[in-house]
Amino acid sequence: xxxxxxxxxxxxxxxxxxxxxxxxxxxxxxxxxxxxxxxxxxxxxxxxxxxxxxxxxxxxxxxxxxxxxxxxxxxxxxxxxxxxxxxxxxxxxxxxxxxxxxxxxxxxxxxxxxxxxxxxxxxxxxxxxxxxxxxxxxxxxxxxxxxxxxxxxxxxxxxxxxxxxxxxxxxxxxxxxxxxxxxxxxxxxxxxxxxxxxxxxxxxxxxxxxxxxxxxxxxxxxxxxxxxxxxxxxxxxxxxxxxxxxxxxxxxxxxxxxxxxxxxxxxxxxxxxxxxxxxxxxxxxxxxxxxxxxxxxxxxxxxxxxxxxxxxxxxxxxxxxxxxxxxxxxxxxxxxxxxxxxxxxxxxxxxxxxxxxxxxxxxxxxxxxxxxxxxxxxxxxxxxxxxxxxxxxxxxxxxxxxxxxxxxxxxxxxxxxxxxxxxxxxxxxxxxx
Amino acid sequence: xxxxxxxxxxxxxxxxxxxxxxxxxxxxxxxxxxxxxxxxxxxxxxxxxxxxxxxxxxxxxxxxxxxxxxxxxxxxxxxxxxxxxxxxxxxxxxxxxxxxxxxxxxxxxxxxxxxxxxxxxxxxxxxxxxxxxxxxxxxxxxxxxxxxxxxxxxxxxxxxxxxxxxxxxxxxxxxxxxxxxxxxxxxxxxxxxxxxxxxxxxxxxxxxxxxxxxxxxxxxxxxxxxxxxxxxxxxxxxxxxxxxxxxxxxxxxxxxxxxxxxxxxxxxxxxxxxxxxxxxxxxxxxxx
Numbered sequence: 001x002x003x004x005x006x007x008x009x010x011x012x013x014x015x016x017x018x019x020x021x022x023x024x025x026x027x028x029x030x031x032x033x034x035x036x037x038x039x040x041x042x043x044x045x046x047x048x049x050x051x052x053x054x055x056x057x058x059x060x061x062x063x064x065x066x067x068x069x070x071x072x073x074x075x076x077x078x079x080x081x082x083x084x085x086x087x088x089x090x091x092x093x094x095x096x097x098x099x100x101x102x103x104x105x106x107x108x109x110x111x112x113x114x115x116x117x118x119x120x121x122x123x124x125x126x127x128x129x130x131x132x133x134x135x136x137x138x139x140x141x142x143x144x145x146x147x148x149x150x151x152x153x154x155x156x157x158x159x160x161x162x163x164x165x166x167x168x169x170x171x172x173x174x175x176x177x178x179x180x181x182x183x184x185x186x187x188x189x190x191x192x193x194x195x196x197x198x199x200x201x202x203x204x205x206x207x208x209x210x211x212x213x214x215x216x217x218x219x220x221x222x223x224x225x226x227x228x229x230x231x232x233x234x235x236x237x238x239x240x241x242x243x244x245x246x247x248x249x250x251x252x253x254x255x256x257x258x259x260x261x262x263x264x265x266x267x268x269x270x271x272x273x274x275x276x277x278x279x280x281x282x283x284x285x286x287x288x289x290x291x292x293x294x295x296x297x298x299x300x301x302x303x304x305x306x307x308x309x310x311x312x313x314x315x316x317x318x319x320x321x322x323x324x325x326x327x328x329x330x331x332x333x334x335x336x337x338x339x340x341x342x343x344x345x346x347x348x349x350x351x352x353x354x355x356x357x358x359x360x361x362x363x364x365x366x367x368x369x370x371x372x373x374x375x376x377x378x379x380x381x382x383x384x385x386x387x388x389x390x391x392x393x394x395x396x397x398x399x400x401x402x403x404x405x406x407x408x409x410x411x412x413x414x415x416x417x418x419x420x421x422x423x424x425x426x427x428x429x430x431x432x433x
Numbered sequence: 434x435x436x437x438x439x440x441x442x443x444x445x446x447x448x449x450x451x452x453x454x455x456x457x458x459x460x461x462x463x464x465x466x467x468x469x470x471x472x473x474x475x476x477x478x479x480x481x482x483x484x485x486x487x488x489x490x491x492x493x494x495x496x497x498x499x500x501x502x503x504x505x506x507x508x509x510x511x512x513x514x515x516x517x518x519x520x521x522x523x524x525x526x527x528x529x530x531x532x533x534x535x536x537x538x539x540x541x542x543x544x545x546x547x548x549x550x551x552x553x554x555x556x557x558x559x560x561x562x563x564x565x566x567x568x569x570x571x572x573x574x575x576x577x578x579x580x581x582x583x584x585x586x587x588x589x590x591x592x593x594x595x596x597x598x599x600x601x602x603x604x605x606x607x608x609x610x611x612x613x614x615x616x617x618x619x620x621x622x623x624x625x626x627x628x629x630x631x632x633x634x635x636x637x638x639x640x641x642x643x644x645x646x647x648x649x650x651x652x653x654x655x656x657x658x659x660x661x662x663x664x665x666x667x668x669x670x671x672x673x674x675x676x677x678x679x680x681x682x683x684x685x686x687x688x689x690x691x692x693x694x695x696x697x698x699x700x701x702x703x704x705x706x707x708x709x710x711x712x713x714x715x716x717x718x719x720x721x
Contacts, residue, residue: 071664075686078476082691100689103479214669216687264582265562267670273561280563394477401687409671412583 028062029336033090033325035065036073039291040136040323043358047349051340059339068092074397077101081328089331090341093132095123095321096220099394102126105326106334108133111345117380119387120322120361132324133341134361135353136291139318139383140224141375142187143278143296144179144285146307148194148203153177157193164198165189168259179285179309184228184252187285187312191261194284202284209277209286210262211269212253214408216400218270220319221287222407225249227388228313233399234432239425246424250410250417258413267412278302287311290359293375308378310386320387322361395431402427469695476689488696498697500672501680502704508587508676509655512594513648519595520602520647521640525632527603528610545600552597553664583670590662590674594655602647609643610636649712677701 033048035041048063056062066088068076077091081104093101107129113121120134151157152175165173169188176186191207192198211218226232229252231245240246256262263269263277275292277283281301288296296302310316325344327337343349350360354369359379366376390396406424409415473484492498527538544552559566560580571578580589613636621631637644659678662668668675668683677697685694 072686075682078686078689082474082476100477103477212670214667214671263562264579264584267583268581268586268666273557273563276561276563282563398688401683404667405669405672408669409673412670414583414670414673 028056028060029333031061031063031089031333031337031340032087033063033065033340034073034077034088034092035067035325036070036092037067038070039294039357041065041067043353043356044135046356047344047352050352051343051349055343056340059336059343061336061339063340084330086328086330086332089328089333089337090325091328092323093124093326094323095120095389096396096400098124098131098324098326099126100397101326102131102394104329105131106329106331107131108327108338108341110342115345115347115362115364117322117361117363117383119320119383119389123320123322123389124324132326133345134322134324136323136359137320137361137379137383138323138359139290139320139379139387140221140287140311141290141293141318141378141382142179142182142285142309142311143288143292143302144190144307144309145204145302145305147305148284149177149179149190149307152190152193160199161189161193164192168192168198168261169255179307179312182309182312183314184225184312188252188255188261191256191285192259195261197260204282204284206260206262206277206283207285208256208262209269209274209283209288210253210256210266210411211271211274211286211288212257212262212266212408212411213268213270214404215270216397216404219400219404219407220321221289222249222253222403222411223319223388223390224287224311224317225252225313227317227319228311228315230315233390233428237432239428239432241424241428242421247417247421250407250420253407253411254413254417257411267408278306290375290379294357294373297374308375310382316386317388318382318386320383320389399428399431402431466695467699469691470699472692474690474692474695476691484692488692489700491693492696492700497672497675497680498677498700501668501675501677502701504673504675505656505658505677508590508594508658509652511591512598512655513651515591515595516599516602516651517644517647519599520604521606521644523599523603524606524610525636527607541603542600544597545604547597549597549660550664552593553661556593556661556665581665583673586666586670586674590665593661593665594658597661598651598654602651605643605647606640609640613639 035044045065048065052062073092074097077093080087081091081101084104091101091105093105098105108131111121111130111133116134117137120137121130124130124132124134152161158175161175162172165171165185169185169192171185171189173185173189175190175193176182179187182190187208194202194204194207196202196205211221226241226246226249229245229248231243231249232240234240257264257266262283266273266277269277271289271292274286274288275295278286278288278296279300279302293306293308296306297304311318325341327334327341331337347362347364350358350362350365351369354360354365354372354376359373359376360366363380366380370376390399403424406420406427410417410420470488471484471486472481473487474481523541527534527541547555558564560568562568562579562581568578568580579585617635617639618631621635626634657678658676659682662674662676663679663682666674668679672680681694681697681701684697685691688694
């Protein structure tokens with residue numbers, strides 16, 4: 001009996017020792033990071049895989065990327081943040097949101113600002129503290145069909161162009177075949193020329209694809225029109241939309257919709273529908289996000305025939321923002337998450353990101369990887385030359401959403417610019433408090 | 434005396450799991466909702482501070498809240514009527530024998546089995562003017578239409594809701610129709626009643642309780658409509674298609690004002706609560 005007891009204890013002790021012997025010295029810490037699905041999430045997965053297979057092993061860190069829905073990632077994060085959740089260690093954020101997210105993020109130290117586009121890195125600072133690390137730089141291009149714009153220069157088309165511009169805009173304009181120098185009048189006249197309602201010979205049904213849905217990201221695009229016409233949200237701290245430039249910018253969208261230069265359906269269009277209008281050959285031009293370049297340059301009617309220009313206007317301006325990742329203040333794995341963030345801030349990591357379809361905010365990479373994505377060269381030029389951000393602080397996201405709500409009825413002709421401009425100013429005033 | 438006490442104790446013990454369940458899943462969230470409604474609770478501000486009735490004052494003074502409520506009521510009433518009528522009509526058709534009835538019956542029920550958000554995404558694809566299957570086919574026959582034109586968007590939303598939920602009304606009416614004794618119809622036939630008279634004088638009065646239940650369930654359900662409209666229109670243009678659910682969601686998760694969103698929810702409950710006894714009485718629901 002005693003022998004049996006001794007034997008049992010010996011076997012148990014042996015198993016315990018063996019167990020310790022085969023167990024690793026220290027298990028890797030899992031860091032959970034939120035991103036959204038789409039090109040950014042797909043590209044980031046490649047970076048995550050590379051880290052987990054290499055540097056992550058040295059750091060003792062395993063990164064797990066969680067992709068939430070594209071439409072509601074920020075809503076889910078808002079709930080997590082307000083609950084002071086530690087479930088995720090790294091949040092997805094953006095320069096237009098970082099002011100709202102900052103109370104729930106830890107400062108990221110040791111970031112080399114010189115590696116990044118100035119607009120991108122500075123847009124993620126709150127009270128001079130770096131609250132997030134830039135990933136993609138987003139801005140807008142005026143996409144157009146190169147084959148159609150070049151056809152404008154013929155004598156027959158010039159005469160027709162003048163007549164159509166007189167009918168639609170009340171001004172006789174001559175064709176401008178260099179979209180880089182377009183005013184909004186040029187853009188509208190060209191859109192009218194390529195709309196079958198005014199020109200039955202037009203190969204496209206509509207000249208323009210207008211993303212006019214009540215969606216905050218559509219306000220970001222409309223802002224290019226506002227800034228291009230010399231407007232702004234605020235002037236000397238006071239709301240500035242109920243002005244000549246504010247109303248003119250509203251009227252540009254209103255003209256496109258009410259003159260039927262775009263599909264009536266575009267009152268509910270956003271990014272995907274705008275791309276579909278262009279690639280299907282139904283529309284000739286659109287102001288759209290730089291991320292669309294890969295799709296437009298390789299798909300459908302725009303394949304090999306898509307040109308890029310700066311947004312029209314006297315002072316051609318484009319909205320610029322950076323998508324980013326920030327460290328959850330309530331994460332219980334701060335040290336491990338910092339190690340991953342440190343890796344993410346390196347040139348090799350971001351080169352990997354660019355090769356997988358991302359648009360990193362590092363000029364060095366954008367310059368050297370133009371062969372990967374031809375629009376990279378334009379991003380550096382336009383972000384530096386025309387880039388613009390409202391930097392409206394903690395309520396910026398909120399303001400974009402409110403303006404979409406207030407302005408979209410005028411964009412689609414339900415209301416006039418006069419009716420909505422004063423309401424927009426009142427909203428801007430209350431949100432600036 | 435002792436027995437009565439024992440009965441009370443065992444009743445409490447038996448009800449305890451349900452009471453616990455209700456406390457955790459109903460009472461506690463309601464308490465938190467009211468507490469949040471009485472607080473200044475913004476995403477952009479880390480600290481939560483008491484706000485008294487400020488949020489309620491803001492909600493009551495907000496035109497957007499009342500506009501969303503008005504749209505929701507109109508939408509709920511219209512879709513309930515449309516779906517009730519279509520469901521009734523379909524049930525009458527399926528109450529007869531015809532070839533392929535089983536297959537068609539299953540097909541009619543398919544939309545209700547699909548998640549509303551999935552249906553909305555599907556609509557966005559198949560109804561898209563540029564890449565959608567349906568506009569593509571119609572264009573081949575020379576019929577072009579813009580289903581999301583801002584002038585018709587309300588009718589579009591009603592139609593899409595009807596496509597999904599008519600089958601619900603149909604199913605309940607059909608089930609009720611099966612319970613009507615055949616002898617009644619036979620008597621009516623002997624008395625020389627026409628089809629319209631049979632429907633009007635016999636079928637409809639017998640189906641009245643079932644129709645009332647359908648109306649109540651569809652009203653309540655369509656009052657909560659969120660997914661389809663949010664995905665298709667985002668509540669726009671402007672706030673022209675914004676339901677109360679979208680208003681509350683946007684206030685909480687885009688504006689980041691959880692206090693105001695909770696106040697809107699509580700206000701909505703306070704506005705609707707007095708109607709419940711009337712609804713129950715109207716529909717003669719026998720709740721004991």
